[in-house]
Amino acid sequence: MNEEALNLSVRKFLKKVGITAQREIEAAVREGIESGKLTGNESLKAVVKLEVEGVDVAHQIDGEITLE
Structure with missing residues (x-):
């Protein structure tokens, strides 16, 4: 196994996950606020x-996203 190739591949995957997740969360929160489902705080x-x-x-992995 090539440790460097594994490391780079995992990092590339995690970057893709992070960017995609951030976009999806931000879009869902904006939509929730616009629809009145969320207040923004x-x-x-x-x-x-x-x-x-x-x-x-x-x-x-459990976490919390605060809007305010």
């Missing part, structure tokens, strides 16, 4: 579930 529970096929990885 909430704290929202967030959960990310990570699975990697072929290896025994199943991990959940």
